Amino acid sequence: MNVDINRNDNNTDISYFKKEIKNFIDLRKWSKYHTPKNLIQAMNIELSELSELFLFKNIDKNEIYQDEIILKNIKTEIADVFIYLVSFINSLDIDLTSAFIEKMKKNRVKYSIEEFNDGNFYKK
Numbered sequence: 030m031n032v033d034i035n036r037n038d039n040n041t042d043i044s045y046f047k048k049e050i051k052n053f054i055d056l057r058k059w060s061k062y063h064t065p066k067n068l069i070q071a072m073n074i075e076l077s078e079l080s081e082l083f084l085f086k087n088i089d090k091n092e093i094y095q096d097e098i099i100l101k102n103i104k105t106e107i108a109d110v111f112i113y114l115v116s117f118i119n120s121l122d123i124d125l126t127s128a129f130i131e132k133m134k135k136n137r138v139k140y141s142i143e144e145f146n147d148g149n150f151y152k153k
């Protein structure tokens with residue numbers, strides 16, 4: 030039985046993705062190609078593929094949800110970007126959670142609620 034069918038964002042943590050992607054690459058002996066430089070470039074290419082879906086179109090969220098094909102293609106390209114991001118994280122043995130916590134601490138200071146609220150900027 031495939032246990033992955035019951036997974037979603039609410040019951041899956043980052044270690045699952047890190048292990049799955051590492052295993053996928055190890056089984057194919059691709060680690061020699063998954064260097065930080067190659068992974069950053071691959072991630073940029075996949076991000077461009079995501080961007081291309083929106084090129085010369087003015088589509089909003091409602092239009093995306095009404096178009097099964099574009100929504101499917103967006104999900105595919107998001108997964109591609111994410112897979113390369115996680116592989117990049119794996120290649121440098123970075124702990125994503127601590128990097129995220131550190132950056133969010135900085136963001137809370139840089140974009141304080143006193144200065145940024147209601148979608149407006151109130152300079153102290």
Ligand SMILES: [Mg+2]
Pocket residue numbers: 075078105106109
């Ligand atoms: Mg792609």
